[in-house]
Amino acid sequence: MESQKIAFFCWESLYAERVGGLANAATNLAETLARNHEVHFFTRGEEKDAEINGVHYHYCRPSGENIVRYCADMSRKMLDRFGEFDTQPFDLLHFHDWHVVDALQRLRNRETIFTYHSTEFGRNGNNFSNEWPFTEISRIERYGASIAKHITAVSTALRREAMTLYEIPDWKIDVVHNGIVPDHYQADVDPEAVKRRHGLDPDSPLILFIGRLAWQKGPDMLVDAAPGHLREHADGQFVFVGDGQMRRGLETRARSLPVRFLGRLSDAEYVSLLNASDIVAIPSRNEPFGLVLLEAWSAGRCVVASDVGGLSENIEHGTDGVKVRPHPDSIARGLSRVADSPEKALAMGREGLDKVKKEFLWGRVGERIEGVYRKLEKHDTIPC
Numbered sequence: 001m002e003s004q005k006i007a008f009f010c011w012e013s014l015y016a017e018r019v020g021g022l023a024n025a026a027t028n029l030a031e032t033l034a035r036n037h038e039v040h041f042f043t044r045g046e047e048k049d050a051e052i053n054g055v056h057y058h059y060c061r062p063s064g065e066n067i068v069r070y071c072a073d074m075s076r077k078m079l080d081r082f083g084e085f086d087t088q089p090f091d092l093l094h095f096h097d098w099h100v101v102d103a104l105q106r107l108r109n110r111e112t113i114f115t116y117h118s119t120e121f122g123r124n125g126n127n128f129s130n131e132w133p134f135t136e137i138s139r140i141e142r143y144g145a146s147i148a149k150h151i152t153a154v155s156t157a158l159r160r161e162a163m164t165l166y167e168i169p170d171w172k173i174d175v176v177h178n179g180i181v182p183d184h185y186q187a188d189v190d191p192e193a194v195k196r197r198h199g200l201d202p203d204s205p206l207i208l209f210i211g212r213l214a215w216q217k218g219p220d221m222l223v224d225a226a227p228g229h230l231r232e233h234a235d236g237q238f239v240f241v242g243d244g245q246m247r248r249g250l251e252t253r254a255r256s257l258p259v260r261f262l263g264r265l266s267d268a269e270y271v272s273l274l275n276a277s278d279i280v281a282i283p284s285r286n287e288p289f290g291l292v293l294l295e296a297w298s299a300g301r302c303v304v305a306s307d308v309g310g311l312s313e314n315i316e317h318g319t320d321g322v323k324v325r326p327h328p329d330s331i332a333r334g335l336s337r338v339a340d341s342p343e344k345a346l347a348m349g350r351e352g353l354d355k356v357k358k359e360f361l362w363g364r365v366g367e368r369i370e371g372v373y374r375k376l377e378k379h380d381t382i383p384c
Contacts, residue, residue, distance in 0.1 A: 001370045004091040006033060008041045009078055011071065011099035015052055016045025016059060020212065021291040022117050025154070025178045026096050030055045032179075032366035040085055042078040042103075058085065068133050068140075075102030082107075092373055098137055101144040111376045114148035115176075116141070116162050122286040122309075123216050142166040145173075149376055152176045152369070155310035158288040176369050177310070178289050179362035182298035182353070187275045194276035198262060204235045205339060208277035208301075210270070210292050211284075213244030213261075218283035218306065220246060221328050223254045225283070228332030230257070233339045238281075241265055241273065274299045279338050279345065285326050287311045293321075294360055297352030302345035304334040320351035 012019045014027040030039050034054030045059035060077035064070030078100065082090075094113045095104045098120070104112060120137040145151055145166045151173040153159040159175050162168055192202035200206065207229075211217040219240060230236055237258040240250070251261055265273065274280070280296035282305035289310035296303050297320070305311045307323040315321040324334035338345045 001036070001374060003037050004373065005038045005088065006040070006092045006094060006373075007082060007085075007090045008039065008043075008094050008096065009075075009082075009100040009103050010041065010043050010096040011074060013041060013043045013045070013057065015050075015057065016043060016047050021178075021289075022097060024291060025117060027055075028179060028181065028362050029365065029369065032362040033369070035366075040090070042081055044074060056085075058082075066133060068136055071099040072102045075100055075106075078103050079106055092376065095144070095148070098140045098144060101140045104144055105147060108147045112147075112149045113372060113376070114144050114151050116145075116151065116153045116158055116288070118158065118286075118288040119161055119165060121165055122158070122161060122288055123214075125215065125285065138165070150174070150372060152372055154178050154289040155313055157309040157313060161288075174372050174375075176365065176372060177314075177360070178291055178294070179360050179365035180291070180294035180298055180356055181362065182356050185271055185274060185295045185298035187271045187299075189272050189275045191276035194272050198239070198260070198273065200237055200239065200260065201235075201258075204237045204258075205233070205278040206276060207236060207238045207279045207281050207335060208273065209238070209240045209242070209281050209283070210274070210295070211242045211282075213240065213242055213246040213250060215246070216284060216286050217242075217244075218285050218326055219244075219250055220253070221285075221326060221331055222281050222283045223250055223257070223259065224328035225331035225335065226254070226257050226259060228329060229335045229339070232332075232336040236335075236339065239273065239277075241270060271299075274301065277301055278342070279304055279335060281331070281335065282306065282311060283324075283326060283331050284308060284311065290314070293352075294356055297349070297356045300346075300349040300353045302338055302348045303352065304331065304338055306331075314355075316351075318348075320348050320355055322348075 010026040012023040014023050031053045033039050040056045042058050050057050058081045062074035064073045092111050096115050097117050145168050195202045213219050240261045243263050280301045280303045284306045287309040303321040306326040317323045322334045324330040
């Protein structure tokens, strides 16, 4: 593909405002494309504009009394920054998730790609289906799909979900999954020393959860699975890395169990703990892709994960992980199955690392997104 001038619009990035997995996905994709293209990344932050790993970052500071108004203001400010660099016009505009749909609306006549990294329904299920702002965010997600020239989703499951929710035609939406930089999640650590540093038993197996403590990620189901697992493996211990609105209730629920809540950790602390763990549990109720799966595999860890969404698509049950139903009893059985055979767990972790190297490196993902960009170019050459 010939070199293009590409604009990314995303409300988070690795080097300024960082909320979750979207920062990893969008930043790493931008850096991959920057090897062959001129890439500008419009996002939030207090920092001065900078070029990092070949990507030009342009920051704004939005405000607003609620999340919807905040994102509308962010889009307006992103557009102001965009105008500063559009004197030689951008060839392609790539918008990530609903936060930037107001900017997409203003630029809808340009060559636009809109990527679903998740949906509001997937994040909250039926819990908030009739409440504002969830209904408003869903409306924005639908509108973004209707006005974008083309759409991508990070898994086949998410593609189906978005098509069903928002009546997207088959021809308009492709799957381009996320990638990983495996080296970023590998560390040569002394597991016993890492466990001691976090107040854990150095001789007991460690089951690790990483993610938001929110309904979508299922941390409550893992807490409820702990007693069933401990009846079979009394020496097990659980650690939750991440924060969220469920934390206080979960801490109360787990008071009598060998469960620790560490909150947010630095990247270095997280990678050390990941490499010191024995099992990574991913008990999500809905998972559009599941970057934590690739992070665990990159560290050679065995995963026990819900048989949903991108997790279901990417895990080969019994070969590179164990898939379970999103229910405490099933999660407990899956954890015990892995704990019964540490050698098999190590083998599954190695298989996961091999799969990452074959299928999920960012270079391959970049080639796939370039294929989607070429569809826009071909569309432009078709006579009316």
